[in-house]
Amino acid sequence: MPTSKRNGLASSTAVSAVGLRKSYGDKTVLDGIDLRIPAGTVFALLGPNGAGKTTAVKILSTLVTADAGELRVGGYDLATDPQAVRAAIGVTGQFSAVDGLITGEENMLLMADLHHLSRREGRRVAAELLERFDLAEAAKKPAATYSGGMKRRLDIAMTLVGGPRIIFLDEPTTGLDPRSRHNMWGVIRGLVSTGVTVFLTTQYLEEADQLADRIAVLNGGRIAAEGTADQLKRLVPGGYVRLRFSDPVRYQSAAAVLREANRDDAALALRVPSDGSQRELRSILDWLDSVGIEADELTVHTPDLDDVFFALTGPSADSAAGSTARPTANPATVPHQRKENDR
Template identity: 80%
Template sequence: MPSSVMSTSKQGSGPQAPPAVSAIGLRKSYGDKTVLDGVDLHIPAGSVFALLGPNGAGKTTAVKILSTLISADGGQAQVAGHDITTSPDGVRAAIGVTGQFSAVDGLITGEENMLLMADLHHLSKREGRRTAAELLERFDLVDAAKKPASTYSGGMKRRLDIAMTLVGGPRIIFLDEPTTGLDPRSRHNMWQIIRELVTGGVTVFLTTQYLEEADQLADRIAVLNDGRIAAEGTAEQLKRMIPGGHVRLRFADPSAYRGAAAALPAATADDEALVLRIASDGSQRDLRSVLDRLDAAGIEADELTVHTPDLDDVFFALTGGTDQPKETLR
């Protein structure tokens, strides 16, 4: 596991920045229930990292440990270059945390919520008002700033929640299921906000059960199951781990279909639909092999589609179907 010590890149282009989050062997139990059982993480600065897993897999526990809200039973971790055990104040100064449930106080206005957060960060009155005004404008909340937060929609409350998190200028933001309960439009708006944060240099640690959310946003994804990281990689890397990819060929002419079936004896045939299905990893080499066999037989398919496993397939394969992931509403 790479440490946060500066290292020289192989290309000789200078020192590489330390990771935003680095963890080795994180462990946490509650009684006889082991929640985290040796979790390793390495999250580059300025990226989006998504932690997927069934309910109870330990996603929120991992966030709480890394944000110093609770202590680990074992292992070590550094966040923004600070050890979570020996330098918790350094960690807290560098991060922002938005939990599953809004921290917004509905009894006061959006602006008052922002100013309260500015006070908690010990900003001067002038600096606090300037920061609040900038963030309310950035998150399209100016028109609602003077209204009680209890009158806000779910999407507005989540935007205010993240705006409050940004008051202290955190370099790393932990978003624990930030779009739970939001309608599709609000969810997509939140995705755009997250992308803009990363463009601005912020690192985002995202936990989610929405598989499309991880696919859309994350540079890297880890699947947590039974307290361990079952797999980690880009969305495409994870999808390639799971069998089930195939090329689907459809023919309008029955004679072309029969000829293709003879040229591709390993294909699964659907005589009624005139469709052949050939197992494939979706690679260019696999696809070329199929097309070369058809060309050699002088046959052309009327329709060719490549199907690869999606994150739903990955999730169920790695977690054993222990929990139903949330579907993104469309």
């Protein structure tokens, strides 16, 4: 099987899909997508609302049947051995499965019963997970009294009761405040450090950038692009080096020789198109030295995942990037779309 490396360890493929298709009536939700996710990594699936992210999760977690495709999860064929797949996975959906009328500990013990653990084993596992997720002090309190972040941590702790090797997290931080979101990132990193594979869907592009080993952008039922965060960012043009001057005379001299730069006369700043690479930055600095120009401030700006997302899922994405765009594609084929009206 294909392998990848994380923390120096070889890993096998945890989830694979070839030609995954799903339609509801005459609406095609997933139009032949391919995925391959190495074990012990975080994979993030991005896309606008209605792109099919949750449908993909439901299919791969055996909750919905695919119309077509060769699908394997945890080494098991989804079509012929769904029970083995269910035993290997855990699922945390968009909406919490926590019962607010009972305590956190009781929620955990209920999950232990559903996994047919003995009473003694169930209490041991529940106690370990409550401690691990910093919920031990609140274990005897009704879950309804928990904050949003605590409920989400309890939700994931409940998912881990059965010891899954693969976890599907469908928008796990939606509705959380920034501090709780960052705490959840720590939880996810901790899971992966133990060898768990995380399949993540999220609306927060920074979240994917921070957590994911690989990212796929789903649009119109197809994978518009897939790669590491850095690979995807290189798909989108628009990077530049900003040179700011405090002396108007030096600014005018620089503008006269850097004719390809965009001028900001009010700020005494020039924007020189650049891919942000070390080689190109060194070239710009060497050239400035050769003509005797010294800027007071130099900053490098590169496209972020917001730029990638808007370029690949915007109105002109289908005609410009097509449904087969990959990190090896010519960046000029993916238009840069401004974000002012998309917030």
